Amino acid sequence: MSRPLVILPTYMEKDTLPVVLTKVLTQENADILVIDDNSPDGTAQIASDWASRDPRVNVMNRPGKLGLGTAYLAGFLWGLERGYDCFIEMDSDMSHNPLDLPRFLDEIEKGADLVIGSRYIRGTISVVGWDFRRLILSKFGNLYATKILGMGLSDITSGYRAFSRRALEYIELGKIHSEGYAFQIEMAYHAWRSGLTVREVPIIFTERASGCSKMNKQIVREAVWLPWRLKLKAASNGFFRPSKGLQKNKKHLEGNG
Ligand SMILES: Nc1nc2c(ncn2[C@@H]2O[C@H](COP(=O)(O)OP(=O)(O)OP(=O)(O)O)[C@@H](O)[C@H]2O)c(=O)[nH]1
Ligand SMILES: [Mg+2]
Structure with a gap:
């Protein structure tokens, strides 16, 4: 039986955070870590009140x-x-359904290292509430990044995902510097390149009903350049040679295992 931690980043999510907390806590025996960036709407206070009542x-x-x-x-x-x-990544705006959590945990228990909740699995589009422009941006962004990187994933930018402990020990976290969608692409790329098992499970993504999006042009720009940056770096390292970090991490794991 695994010991899961659901990580909920929050910035201005006072309306939805209580709903997410309630649903996650009734779902699985998972603990929760809310990471708040001094939201002006008092989200941190809501989180602290919960923490004082519930040790999870x-x-x-x-x-x-x-x-x-x-x-x-x-x-x-x-x-x-x-x-x-x-370790589960989940948005705090109810776009990600906490009822899906057991399916992520199941895959991790069966040996996956990274499980991505995909909105586009097997050619479907499982998104509720997006306008055509947002849908095209997301679909095209996914195709663009996966084609450049040569990865057979349907939803590399999805922010609903689970990592095994092994995955986070293999990936050199100190070298990840991107944010937003680029962060999700970079983490998936490093997991895949390290030879870890990456799987997708279907999810339905629902557009937030309250609060506001933190997506901006800078986040999109960063995601446009990232696949080329990763490709260039891989080419200069020699694509088929594991990185020094991987060898170093492997030694560390063997030492502990
Ligand atoms: N702690 C922290 N959380 C953040 C930050 N930016 C976004 N978040 C949270 O990360 C999650 C995803 O951000 P969203 O704004 O929903 O981004 P998105 O899902 O791409 O955009 P929408 O679909 O429009 O909601 C939400 O729970 C945000 O509150 C940040 O700088 N710090
Ligand atoms: Mg969102």
């Missing part, structure tokens, strides 16, 4: 809006230090 809820307060990528990296390190063995 934990809160990390950061001084200002530092980005989604660094929030997840901080959450991974927090959980690794405390012995969790499964």
Whole structure:
């Protein structure tokens, strides 16, 4: 039986956070880490009140809006230090359905290292509430990144996913510097390139009903350049040679195993 940690990054999610917390807590025997970036709407206070009533809820307060990528990296390190063995990324705006959690955990228990909740599995489109422009941006962005990187995934930008502990020990977290969609692409790429098992499970993504999106042009621009940056880096390292980091991490794992 795994020990999962659900990581919930929050920035201005006072309306939806209580709903997400309630649903996650009734779902699985998972602990929760809320990472709030000093949201002006008082989200952190809501999280702290929950944490004081329920030991399964934990809160990390950061001084200002530092980005989604660094929030997840901080959450991974927090959980690794405390012995969790499964790490779930989930938005706090109810776009990701907590009822799907058991399917992610199942795949991790069966040996997957990264499980991605896909909105586009087997050619379908499982998105509720997006306009045509947003849908095209997401679908095209996915095709663009996976084709450049040569990865057979249907939804590389999805932010609903689970990592095994092994995955986070293999991937050199200190070298991940991207945010937003680029962060999701980069993490999936490193997992795949390290030879870890990457699987997809179908999900239905529902557009947020309250609060506002933190997506902006900078996030899109970063995701446009990232696949080329990763390709260039891989070419200069020699694509088929495992990175020094992988060898180093392997040694570390063997030493512990
Ligand atoms: N801690 C922290 N959380 C963030 C930051 N940016 C976004 N988030 C959270 O990350 C999750 C995803 O962000 P969203 O704004 O929903 O991004 P999105 O899902 O791509 O956009 P929408 O579909 O329009 O909602 C939400 O729970 C946000 O509150 C940040 O800088 N810091
Ligand atoms: Mg969202």
